[in-house]
Amino acid sequence: MNVSRREFIRQTGAAGLAGSVVALGGGSAQASQHAPVSHDWMGVLVDLTKCNGCRRCEAACQQAAGFPFPTPQELEDRSVFESPRRPGPRAYTAVNAARSDGDVRRTYVKLNCMHCNDPACVSACLVGAMRKEANGAVTYNAWKCMGCRYCMVACPFQMPTYEYDNVLTPQVRKCTLCTQPGGQTAAQPPACVQACPKECLLYGKRSDLIDRAHEKIREAPQLYVDHVYGEHEAGGTSWLYLSAVPFEQLGFLDLSSAAPPRMSESIQHGVFKYFIPPIAWVGILGLSMWLTRPEQAESPRDSNAASDSAAPARQNGRTSARKREGASV
């Protein structure tokens, strides 16, 4: 490259400015060491010892979401428990029968989005289609979504599902905690909680539910294992579980208390801190380009001989054009 000193400084300045624009996104949100936990977050405490697998929560959920819902006859059909099911794009929740070792009684486990305190899907989504609402629910905005499915890759619980069948407007589907648009706390508990006849689902403020869960364990230590699943897992979740058998025997994932976004976001924000590192990097490159510039670049005679082959280009282009003409004749 051969540009005059003055011009070079001007250009490098422009490069730094443009670099900062690029870096802007990377550093726009500041990293925090811990995700802020709000007392307004709602949650559901699931007492697995009470569930008898009636699947009315499933039926209510299907109805609330506008999906086809099972008839009473279908609800009676116990054969669905023969193989484990996962929530899908046409079912936000699924109740499975988990047979635990050394226990003749079946334990039923309701699966759905856990609504993490520090959701990996929210951290992952590059256009902010996933959102942690004021009521603690993690919601999805199809209008923003590009359909990259990074949220599905990111989720440690493997809960977001995709409408692969939909050719034009596929959406990510998962439990919304029956949240109305805008993240307002619904006046009523979610449909599944309302439908539960065994009072196995308890809706309330997450902080209150944790207290209640530990209270229950204290009241009946012979009934429960001393573990509230979701209190710490993956940084804590809005859905909390109490169980009579160890959770790993029921297919619950053994997750550390560290929320995945904490590590990745702190690295990313370190690299992009106040956009200084990227700008400095571009600056160093520009500076070394300038400092190591060839001597002849200073002489005005050569100043038009820009990058590799610009100088002979005019003449060269002409000859090649002629050649092509010659070839075409």
Add this chain to the structure above:
Amino acid sequence: MSHQEMAVPIRAKLFSPGVRPLLVLMAIGIVAAAYRFFFGLRASTNLSQLYPWGIWIIADVSFIAIAAGGFTTAAIAHVFHRHEFHSLARPALITAMLGYTFACVALAADLGRYYNIWHPMLPSMWQGNSALFEVGMCVMCYVTVLYIEFVPVFCERFIGDLRHPLLDRVCSAVHHSANRVMAVFIVLGVGISCLHQSSLGHVMALVPTKLHPLWHSPVLALLFLLSAIAVGFPTVIFACIVGPRSLKLEPDMKTLGRLARYAPVLLSIYLAAKLADMVIRGTFVHLGHVSMQSLFFIVEVAGGVALPIVLLSMRRVRRSPGLLALACLLAMLGVVLNRVNVYWIGYSPPFATHMYFPSLAEWALTVGIVAGIAFLWRALAIWFPVMGVPVRTRAV
């Protein structure tokens, strides 16, 4: 400059018998793409709720890694002013341009709502915590930079075109002003490349529970950057041997051999970082268990990194076009295998009963895109002044 080289359009037939297989593969790829866009992802892919990312995403990250040759060559030729490599800057540029362009094509096929692909441009949707956002922004900027860098090449094709005097004048003017600001874009291109090459690795840093510990690391971003830098020169060398060969030209072995001397150094830095990461995190214990993951890791590191280092260190290999191309291809495949491992082999979602394997349409589109890159590389070298042809061998 020690030896005068000019970039000229190469006089060769575009549709030579050798490109026919490429055209067939491209046609099959287009059919696969049409199938995907008309019948959706369920019909065309084997993607599932557990494996949301497949071979198209791997193609994206691989093309972008392979296309790193564009920025590494720009850095050595323009930022560090090693003039002997100027003749490689343009072949490297079109390699990068095609790599990035087709990474976007593969991405568009993979996105469920591809018509929203421009959303990261809207400040109201910016989500700075996402590694993918950083990738998206940088890729958009870098593709733009690459096309701006291509402007002088495009203009030179028409400068002096006596049949179109107006085109000649417009191109001359654009060429002149483009060259005046090119330094900005070259520096910017190198800077942006370093950012998103690393972020592509950081994408998978978010899934500590799903990615196998042999690959998951807090410094995944650094490893992706180092591997991209290491694979840059081998890619350019490979393209500058195979490309001219297909155009019936002699590859410039003197320059390529000289550039090849950097490759083992850069690959060794990558290898050292990878091994250090493994030792520090103690993940070598996983190599003791015979599994698909440990096998793929060993093949990746031994065959795709260590072996190319040995080969490229040998003068005999660097002097022979065939051996050099082979060694460089090995290094490229090593980095592609790394991306395959991080995004597929090492990715094990909970509750998975079987592993993802790409469908016919997924393979067809991927292979079709690779064929398209090869074909368009040749076409650009024929249409535009890309190849630096040494004066002494220019008699065609």
